[in-house]
Amino acid sequence: MPKTAFISRYLNPDSxxxxxxxxxxxxxxxxxxxxxxxxxxxxxxxxxxIFFTSPKGVFFFCEGIKALGLPLPNVLWAAIGxxxxxxxxxxxxxxxxxxxxxxxxxxxxxxxxAQGLRVLMPGARQRAGTIAEQLAxxxxxxxxxxxxxxxxxxxx
Numbered sequence: 553m554p555k556t557a558f559i560s561r562y563l564n565p566d567s568x569x570x571x572x573x574x575x576x577x578x579x580x581x582x583x584x585x586x587x588x589x590x591x592x593x594x595x596x597x598x599x600x601x602i603f604f605t606s607p608k609g610v611f612f613f614c615e616g617i618k619a620l621g622l623p624l625p626n627v628l629w630a631a632i633g634x635x636x637x638x639x640x641x642x643x644x645x646x647x648x649x650x651x652x653x654x655x656x657x658x659x660x661x662x663x664x665x666a667q668g669l670r671v672l673m674p675g676a677r678q679r680a681g682t683i684a685e686q687l688a689x690x691x692x693x694x695x696x697x698x699x700x701x702x703x704x705x706x707x708x
Contacts, residue, residue: 558580603630609699637650
C-alpha cells in the first residue's frame, strides 16, 4: 500500500518536492487551504519605501497598480526575504533592501534605513503585522490591503 501525504498548497506538476516524494512511492494531494482574491486599490499613498512581506503581496500590488492605470511608483523597494525580492524583480522592481525572511531580524536590519521616512506595506487582509509594528516606532508606516486571504470552507 503506497504512503499518502496531503500538502496544504497547490503543487506544480514540475515541483521538485512532488517529484522526489513520488519517486519514493508516495501519493500526494496538494490543495491550498486559503482562497486569495484581489482587493481593488483606489489610490496610491505617498511613500519613500514600499516594503513587501510576500511574493503574493507583490503580485496583487502590481495587479492593483495596473488596474489604476498607474506606473510603478518612484520609491525605494524592500523585501522581507529572497523569495519576495525575486518576485519583485520579475515585476520590474529592484529591491534596495532584502531581509533574511525572519520578521524580527528583518525589521531590526531595515529600521536604520527607514527611520523618519514613510513606509508603505502592501499585503493581505489577514496578516500578522509584526514588521509594521516594529517599524512604526521610528517610521511613518502605512499598510494597505491588496488581497484578501480567507480559509476555504470545509477543507479536506
